[in-house]
């Protein structure tokens with residue numbers, strides 16, 4: 001009789017962490033050799049000052065690109081952008097000449113990072129600090145500029161799969177008209193530095 005195979009702890013931990021539903025972003029640099037990478041480790045950190053973070057594997061091509069460029073954009077994907085998420089998670093994309101064939105990308109005025117203008121939301125960030133995070137580094141960024149298409153619907157990631165959640169599925173009215181007006185006023189606002 002063969003002994004039952006122990007499930008590696010790393011795999012168990014991954015599947016446990018996969019119970020935490022997240023949105024999906026593509027983080028991007030700019031300059032001569034811009035890179036983008038699908039990331040769901042994006043987190044808001046502070047409103048005043050405006051700080052966010054993203055965790056990047058130390059052996060990712062994007063890790064070196066971010067350290068060298070010193071700024072990054074965070075592009076929150078909409079439900080219609082699963083193909084974009086898959087592209088920027090595929091290591092084979094580096095072999096193709098143009099890493100940004102999908103989406104409406106343009107260079108940001110504040111940092112020069114590439115912004116996905118047809119995303120659900122975007123933030124343009126200057127790198128503030130890099131912290132050790134084991135096999136990842138934690139990149140803390142100061143938000144210099146941001147914008148959102150608040151009518152779009154989010155792309156979600158849960159239990160290792162992409163999901164869509166249409167607004168009609170929201171069980172609680174998620175925004176009153178006052179909050180919507182505030183969001184409209186904030187759209188594409190610049191943050192004083």
Ligand SMILES: Cc1cc2nc3c(=O)[nH]c(=O)nc-3n(C[C@H](O)[C@H](O)[C@H](O)COP(=O)(O)O)c2cc1C
Pocket residue numbers: 024035036037038039040041042055056057059060061062063088089090091136157
């Ligand atoms: C849904 C999803 C979320 C991901 N989130 C992260 C992340 O937060 N940090 C990270 O380093 N890699 C993350 N990855 C893996 C990278 O996107 C992938 O390994 C990528 O090819 C690495 O970038 P590189 O080609 O620049 O090395 C994620 C992949 C997927 C599919």
